[in-house]
Amino acid sequence: MTSLRRSLLRRLAAPLSMLALMSGLIAYWLAWQYTQHVIDRSLADLATAISKQIQIAGPDAPFTVPPLAQAMFSDPAEALIYRISDGEQELAGDPKLPLRGINVRRMHHAYVFEAEYDNRAVRVAQVRVDNVEGGRPMVVEVAQPVRHRYRIAAEFLVAIMMPLLLLLLAGWGIVWRVVNQQLGPLTHLADSLNRQTHTSLEPVDETDVPLEIRPLTSAMNALLGRLKTALDAQRKFIADAAHQLRTPLTAVKLHAEQAATARDPQQTLTAVRELRAAADRAVRLSNQLLSLARAEPGEQAARFVDVDLAAMAFETGAEWVPRALAAHVDLGFQRSDDPGDDE
Incomplete structure (x- = not known):
């Protein structure tokens, strides 16, 4: 080295x-x-x-x-x-x-x-x-x-x-002192970087940094900024993933309870089918989240697709139908473009 x-x-x-x-x-x-x-x-x-x-x-x-x-x-x-x-x-x-x-x-x-x-x-x-x-x-x-x-x-x-x-000897001493003084900003820069953690990424202070080292510190600050953005996106993704998986997993748990407590074979078969459908939706959602996690940050903003909100609302409402029936609650779904079509 x-x-x-x-x-x-x-x-x-x-x-x-x-x-x-x-x-x-x-x-x-x-x-x-x-x-x-x-x-x-x-x-x-x-x-x-x-x-x-x-x-x-x-x-x-x-x-x-x-x-x-x-x-x-x-x-x-x-x-x-x-x-x-x-x-x-x-x-x-x-x-x-x-x-x-x-x-x-x-x-x-x-x-x-x-x-x-x-x-x-x-x-x-x-x-x-x-x-x-x-x-x-x-x-x-x-x-x-x-x-x-x-x-x-x-x-x-x-x-x-x-x-x-x-x-x-005096010249060597002066050279040693001057070299150490000129390398001092690098030592301070290293200390500043060592104080950084994954939970706190702050820009490096460039107040006392020599002009020749400014490009290095500017590049480091830009890198720290990108890293902070990536970590924030990761935390947001984890929070969103937990929120998105909560609903399908709740439905799976509900259908499993219905299948376990059902006395009629037909009700048991219906609960198992609904359990399988909820599990499929959870798997599909997990795959979508994994695909989103593998995607580049720059590509996420560029890949927008149309989403059928009516279909999404229908699927979400269907997951809550068994619980609504068990609680004797009337749960309905109505499209905005077809007022007479209730499901």
């Missing part, structure tokens, strides 16, 4: 979840790109700061790393690596740091590229110092493992996804 509530929740919650997921992925991608740019910029700025100190000190001056850079290089969380060389000898840093790599990108006075160092992927910022007095050009490199960026990106992802998850 298909549930409208589950279908609506699925159709609304699924796009909402996909939207939240896509928003999270887009936000993570933007955060990753921003992280890449910021870290590359910080590496390039650090390499540029070191290169400026070399320019100021000159090639023969003892090289010292700036205090801020020393603090960063000694911080295990930063995992920074540096190298300073003049092409022939290493002046400072780790000589294993490569001078070339892939995906080279220029950023101000530095070049940023990817390389491999100690079996690890690193991001390197390289600055060339050309105007060192009396010396060869020098190269300053500052590198950082790529996994450091992944860690920062993961922190960004957690920071982004937590609010999105809360918003998603």
Whole structure:
């Protein structure tokens, strides 16, 4: 069985979840790109700061790393690596740091590229110092493992996804509440229909019914109206049937009593014949009532036939003749078109 509530929740919650997921992925991608740019910029700025100190000190001056850079290089969380060389000898840093790599990108006075160092992927910022007095050009490199960026990106992802998850849960709650509110009229409609009985069929109240459900409630009210009409017709038929069968059954009972109390065989035979005639009339009336019950309600009004009221009155009067004779009452029948013909 298909549930409208589950279908609506699925159709609304699924796009909402996909939207939240896509928003999270887009936000993570933007955060990753921003992280890449910021870290590359910080590496390039650090390499540029070191290169400026070399320019100021000159090639023969003892090289010292700036205090801020020393603090960063000694911080295990930063995992920074540096190298300073003049092409022939290493002046400072780790000589294993490569001078070339892939995906080279220029950023101000530095070049940023990817390389491999100690079996690890690193991001390197390289600055060339050309105007060192009396010396060869020098190269300053500052590198950082790529996994450091992944860690920062993961922190960004957690920071982004937590609010999105809360918003998603709030969105699901709003969807659940709205769906229940919109399906409320259907629940009220079901309660109204459950209160209906075969003795009381009232139209469904359409005051608070949404416009989209009005055709359904209108059809139900029309159906209830037809059902009420059919039940009223059934009750009327039962009442009419009881009334119509009362007279023949009374005649049958009367003739049976006469047959039981008659002492003359001729009177007994007459009573039996009248009993049989009354029984035949009762059977005929029962068949007519059954035919009327099987007939369609719409066809009852269309099938009118002429009825011989004189014959009907004669048959009805004949049923009461025995009782009238027993009570010494003169019972007569006279047709309106034949005043002289009395029976």
